[in-house]
Structures are given as structure tokens and as C-alpha cells.
Amino acid sequence: MATINGGCLCGAVSYTVEGEPIFVGHCACQNCQRSTGASHSTVAAYPEPQVTIRGTTTSYQGVGDSGQPTTHEFCPTCGSRLFTRASVMPNVVMIAVGTMEPDAPLEPSMLIYGKRRRAWDHVPEGVAVFEGMPAPPQ
Ligand SMILES: [Zn+2]
Ligand SMILES: [Zn+2]
Numbered sequence: 001m002a003t004i005n006g007g008c009l010c011g012a013v014s015y016t017v018e019g020e021p022i023f024v025g026h027c028a029c030q031n032c033q034r035s036t037g038a039s040h041s042t043v044a045a046y047p048e049p050q051v052t053i054r055g056t057t058t059s060y061q062g063v064g065d066s067g068q069p070t071t072h073e074f075c076p077t078c079g080s081r082l083f084t085r086a087s088v089m090p091n092v093v094m095i096a097v098g099t100m101e102p103d104a105p106l107e108p109s110m111l112i113y114g115k116r117r118r119a120w121d122h123v124p125e126g127v128a129v130f131e132g133m134p135a136p137p138q
Contacts, residue, residue, distance in 0.1 A: 004016070004105075004106075005101050006101060007055075008077075009075070012056075013075045022047065023109065024097065025108050026040045026112070027040055028111060028117040029112070039118045039121040041084075042097040043094040044106050046095065047093075053083070055075070057083065065133075066086070071084065071086075082099055108127060109126075109127060111129045111130070112133055114129040114131050
């Protein structure tokens, strides 16, 4: 069973995840672009019980491209975006893959909100592109 550690830029918030993610993917939605400053985020989604968070985050709740509330959680000191929760996926924590240890054995298989993808943000071969949010995993 994979155990992956990660944390924010300054080290005030860290986490450990156990086991397999539900999915690993890129998200090109407008909220991800604005909150990361990059052309897309890359997240791994885990059931809440597989995630242990140490430290305190601050959060911002907005309305996603889905039309449903999404909450981004940040380190209050350094601003790293660590976790995202979407009301369409209850009890699931999406973790920013860039905050995980570099050799975390995860590979994105899809890109969601492809309709927001910037023209120069090329999708690697083997990554499935969805225009919006695919049906939630069962
Ligand atoms: Zn920090
Ligand atoms: Zn997004």
C-alpha cells in the first residue's frame, strides 16, 4: 500500500496519504487556473479516511465551473494550495500533486474542464480529455 507524504512551501502544513487514489488528473477549470497561477492544476483524489492532515489551513469557497461550491484550502503562511473539496464529491479530498514528495508514484490519466484549457497547454499522449467534469466515480 502506497504511503505518500507532502506539504506546503513553508512546512507549516503537511499530510500523509495511504493507499490508492480514486483518480489522478489535471484540471483546467478557471478556479484552478486562478488559484494556482498555472494553466491547470494536477490533483490526486482520495477518500477522506485515507488522508491525515497536520497543521491548520485557511480556505476559500467559490463556485466552480460545475456550478457547485468548491473549497480550496491553503497554507495561511506561504499560500500553497494543498487541498480542494467539491460538494459534488462528498468525503473526497483532492490533493495538489505538486505538493507531494517528488517520487510519489502517481500519474495523471485525464484532464477535466478541457473547455477551459489554454491553446498552448498541450495534453500528453494517453491523457483523456473531458470538456467538463466526467461522471463522479462510484
Ligand atoms: Zn506553508
Ligand atoms: Zn479545477
